[in-house]
Amino acid sequence: MDRILEISPVDRIAVVEPGVVNAVLSRAVGEHGLYYPPDPSSWETCTIGGNIGTASGGLCCVKYGVTAEYVLGLEVVLADGRLLSTGRRTAKGVAGYDLTRLFVGSEGSLGIVVKAVLALRPKPPRQLVLAAEFPSAAAACDAVCAIMERGHTPSLLEIMDRTTIRAVNAMAQMGLPDTTEALLLAAFDTADPGPDLAAAGELCAAAGATQVVPPRTRPSPSCCSRPAGCR
Numbered sequence: 001m002d003r004i005l006e007i008s009p010v011d012r013i014a015v016v017e018p019g020v021v022n023a024v025l026s027r028a029v030g031e032h033g034l035y036y037p038p039d040p041s042s043w044e045t046c047t048i049g050g051n052i053g054t055a056s057g058g059l060c061c062v063k064y065g066v067t068a069e070y071v072l073g074l075e076v077v078l079a080d081g082r083l084l085s086t087g088r089r090t091a092k093g094v095a096g097y098d099l100t101r102l103f104v105g106s107e108g109s110l111g112i113v114v115k116a117v118l119a120l121r122p123k124p125p126r127q128l129v130l131a132a133e134f135p136s137a138a139a140a141c142d143a144v145c146a147i148m149e150r151g152h153t154p155s156l157l158e159i160m161d162r163t164t165i166r167a168v169n170a171m172a173q174m175g176l177p178d179t180t181e182a183l184l185l186a187a188f189d190t191a192d193p194g195p196d197l198a199a200a201g202e203l204c205a206a207a208g209a210t211q212v213v214p215p216r217t218r219p220s221p222s223c224c225s226r227p228a229g230c231r
């Protein structure tokens with residue numbers, strides 16, 4: 001059950017079977033100028049059925065939310081073999097109990113999803129990523145609070161502590177600065193991300209960042225969970 005049954009740019013939905021791999025769906029909707037935001041780091045291998053089962057999210061959830069926000073409707077086979085349809089395929093659909101949400105995150109315990117109606121968004125501009133090094137994880141957290149408190153909406157906001165940085169370097173040889181105590185990545189995917197990036201950089205410095213590396217070019221594929229070309 002790995003077919004994409006429908007992609008509708010008019011309704012901004014995709015109708016899929018549960019075995020569709022997240023990355024396959026993301027690339028397919030991208031060809032229509034659309035975007036399926038839930039992006040667990042396992043996106044190259046995990047399925048939409050598994051994403052629904054675990055209510056997964058990824059780096060972009062700070063702006064776009066997690067799987068639950070994008071599942072509009074489901075077809076589910078219940079334990080006694082009945083086929084249950086939940087939800088909608090319209091932008092608005094507020095009548096009745098929200099059974100769709102009940103199934104999202106239920107890990108297959110309530111039934112087996114055999115079809116899903118997923119909401120899509122217009123594909124945003126490619127994000128630009130700023131990196132900042134901090135002398136402590138607490139200082140990096142202060143920067144996160146300042147960025148959010150000032151009303152910025154990053155498309156990615158990720159802290160890595162020193163243990164994590166070293167583990168990533170050991171596994172993926174990414175060349176991250178492994179003498180720093182904490183690394184903060186902040187990205188913006190608006191049409192003009194410059195002012196947000198500049199303000200985020202200043203807030204990082206005010207929170208004690210020892211180094212702020214602004215994006216001079218488009219981000220490298222390793223800067224975010226999604227490889228180049230996806231967005």
Ligand SMILES: Cc1cc2nc3c(=O)[nH]c(=O)nc-3n(C[C@H](O)[C@H](O)[C@H](O)COP(=O)(O)OP(=O)(O)OC[C@H]3O[C@@H](n4cnc5c(N)ncnc54)[C@H](O)[C@@H]3O)c2cc1C
Pocket residue numbers: 018039040041042045046047048049050051052053054055056057058059106107108109111112113114
């Ligand atoms: C390397 C790695 C990185 C990850 N990164 C993230 C991350 O950044 N963010 C995050 O939130 N999660 C992350 N995860 C966990 C993530 O939630 C899962 O990878 C993914 O959502 C599971 O999809 P899967 O296809 O592997 O499902 P499986 O592992 O096969 O199943 C997951 C659950 O869903 C249920 N399920 C599967 N299909 C159906 C179906 N058709 N109907 C009903 N239930 C079903 C299963 O019974 C099981 O309980 C990561 C996992 C890995 C291994």
